[in-house]
Amino acid sequence: MNIGDVAERSGLPAKTIRYYEDIGFICPARSANGYRQFAQKDLHKLTFVGRARSLGFTIEDCRTLLALYEDRGRASADVKRVAQQNLADIDAKIADLQDMRATLSHLVTSCAGDGRPDCPILDTLGGAPKA
């Protein structure tokens, strides 16, 4: 398979696939003309990484997960630990965003949004700095 095929099947842009090679996720063979020749296994790994990324795992998480994936004897507890950490990170992000949302939504609601200049949003942002 050439990079275009793999891109289509994995759903990742070709650029990203080259990048993933760069950082050592895959190491496809090369044919005589220099084109990358992908094996099923490469496609598999790329799809794996694509899914993990879409679930919010970082690249380093993916590296860990790939190693666990390749290790037939790994304990599921190791995988679960990575996933749980990720879950906690996601929860923290959601909480942050919900805080922001609450404040901002309050400000938006209180702003008339008309042609006059008085605006509680700017007033709040520009409130007196501490001492």
Added chain:
Amino acid sequence: MNIGDVAERSGLPAKTIRYYEDIGFICPARSANGYRQFAQKDLHKLTFVGRARSLGFTIEDCRTLLALYEDRGRASADVKRVAQQNLADIDAKIADLQDMRATLSHLVTSCAGDGRPDCPILDTLGGAPKA
């Protein structure tokens, strides 16, 4: 005020303040020794930007908001539009994260997390790629 004072009062690291000067948010005077000399107005603007950033506004949003802030005649509708867009972005991010969270949480729950190698998390990530 020197940069250290402004850092403390605005809550922003000195590095960040220099960066904000770089990108044109402020333009503090300089004293004979080359030190930045911050006026109240600079502190004000930095605090403004710090608050806006903590509400998830991008740097470019901040640029817009600062301009509106400085413009005594602006319409509050202009500000509201920026804030509403930000709110929509935040909502989209929250929805994304909640999707991730649901999937991942399901996977984590279904994984035994013991010493055995079978792991539904990896099984799902590694499932057969499309045709």
Added chain:
DNA sequence: GCTTGACCTTCCACCAACTGGAACCCTTAT
């Protein structure tokens, strides 16, 4: 007067995770 330590300065490099673009090669069809 000298040193010490806390400040300040600039500049350059780096982080994540790609993405865009230039300049060029390979293959196939017309």
Added chain:
DNA sequence: ATAAGGGTTCCAGTTGGTGGAAGGTCAAGC
């Protein structure tokens, strides 16, 4: 012959800063 549509490399840019080196400045203590 040439044009379209692959592929290749490499360099630079994105966002919003952060870390560190190398060096200038200032105030206090001895």
